[in-house]
Amino acid sequence: MQPSTLTSQATDPFFQPRREDCPWCGSGRLRTRLRAPDPLRQRRSTFVLDECHACGHAFQNPRLTAEGLAFYHRDFYERRLEEFTARVRSARAVRRRHRATARALSALPDPESWLDVGTGHAGFPEAAKEFFPYTSFDGLDATARVARALVEGRVEEAHRGHLSTPGIADRLRARYDVVSMFHHLEHVLDPRAEIGAALTVLRPGGHLVVEVPDPRCAFARLLGRWWLPYGQPRHLHLMPLPNLRAELEAQGCTVLVTDRGSPHLPYDLSAALALALAPLPPLLLRAATPLLTAVSALDHLLAPLSRRTRLSNTYRLVARREV
Numbered sequence: 001m002q003p004s005t006l007t008s009q010a011t012d013p014f015f016q017p018r019r020e021d022c023p024w025c026g027s028g029r030l031r032t033r034l035r036a037p038d039p040l041r042q043r044r045s046t047f048v049l050d051e052c053h054a055c056g057h058a059f060q061n062p063r064l065t066a067e068g069l070a071f072y073h074r075d076f077y078e079r080r081l082e083e084f085t086a087r088v089r090s091a092r093a094v095r096r097r098h099r100a101t102a103r104a105l106s107a108l109p110d111p112e113s114w115l116d117v118g119t120g121h122a123g124f125p126e127a128a129k130e131f132f133p134y135t136s137f138d139g140l141d142a143t144a145r146v147a148r149a150l151v152e153g154r155v156e157e158a159h160r161g162h163l164s165t166p167g168i169a170d171r172l173r174a175r176y177d178v179v180s181m182f183h184h185l186e187h188v189l190d191p192r193a194e195i196g197a198a199l200t201v202l203r204p205g206g207h208l209v210v211e212v213p214d215p216r217c218a219f220a221r222l223l224g225r226w227w228l229p230y231g232q233p234r235h236l237h238l239m240p241l242p243n244l245r246a247e248l249e250a251q252g253c254t255v256l257v258t259d260r261g262s263p264h265l266p267y268d269l270s271a272a273l274a275l276a277l278a279p280l281p282p283l284l285l286r287a288a289t290p291l292l293t294a295v296s297a298l299d300h301l302l303a304p305l306s307r308r309t310r311l312s313n314t315y316r317l318v319a320r321r322e323v
Helices: 066-088 091-104 123-128 145-151 191-201 218-226 241-250 268-277 282-287 289-306
Strands: 030-037 046-052 058-060 113-117 136-141 157-160 176-182 202-213 253-259 314-321
Touching (some): 030 218, 123 136, 145 157, 202 241, 241 253
Parallel strands (some): 113 136, 136 157
Antiparallel strands (some): 046 058, 253 314
16 A cells, blocks of 8 residues: 555544545545445444545545454444345345356366455355366455354365465465455455455466456445445445556456456345335334335346446456466
């Protein structure tokens, strides 16, 4: 990341000082893109997402401290996120999504070893084995979910943390033919460092697969703070495709695939509705189920159009490590 210019120390121990420059390019030309309240309604906090006029990078500002990240990670991820996701996408839809992604990547040279970063319950490795039957899949995740995935046989090795956590990349150096990061980079403190660590664990000629939300999606402007990929306080960085492509090339990669269409997740409208309804008591939430089902059907009806336009909410890059 570029050197930072910081204001005075914030009084809230959950927040770092506010930045006055872009963490991606160093420009001071910032504007506020989003303000969102505490999703847990447990603290009187407001999360701000700023955007750089120079490069388009969007980032949480001020950023959560380690204490703040631990609080929201524990309470939001482990208790609320999966419960909320189940209201927006069924387990069957998630499995279909993983299979479609694995099928789209089946043109990769047959890899011997694959590391899925941010793997969670390792749903992707489990689905990908159908298309890569001779590949050994390992998983890495910041939560204990990866340990359960190991016990249940979805990965052959489990690693806890981030790739840029000191010692992890060195221990796994040049071990993998493919590293995948599906909706992972937006969660890390330093995306550049995480990319560099991914290239460290790749063998020369290996492939890096990155999939992230597209901050230039038209739904982001239309839905505002109800657009799910804004993901406050979970999402620390939202990177436009040109920025991420340039960074991969700067770190010695050749970008082979740029895909704005097939990675699209058809949930923008239904997730926005679910976010708006989230504060309601359980009884009213259950009563709203038919409405959520109808809006979800509309999302899927719009999906072919979304995948061909700026309504697509996700993009994927496949890059080859050259050095």
